[in-house]
Amino acid sequence: MNEKERYEIEALLPWHAAGTLSRRDTDRVEQALADDCELARRYDLVRQELAETIHLNETLGVPSARAMEKLFAARDAPLSPGDTAPSVGALAVEQLSFPRSIHPGAR
DSSP: OOOOHHHHHHHHHHHHTTOOHHHHHHHHHHHHHOOOOOHHHHHHHHHHHHHHHHHHHHHHOOOOOHHHHHHHHHSSSSOOOOOOOHHHHHHHHHHHHHTTTTTTTTO
């Protein structure tokens, strides 16, 4: 396998770990993993990172009902003349209570 092919296969590893590749790409990745020990080692790292990400997301929980009420109230509030509407993402960051360690503006 040349360097370009190896790079292309390595770029597919996260999608292979998630099971979202086409049958053709899955076959290419699996063949490359069988032929290349270093690529197989990197794939193991990708799978570990995916498992850790899933675990972290599952432990975060969901926002409280109060936080969702605040978000929707802010979204539905009428604007004063001359105001521009904030994006829903900006409202979410502003209204939802994040633990200090993961809040986007935390220092």
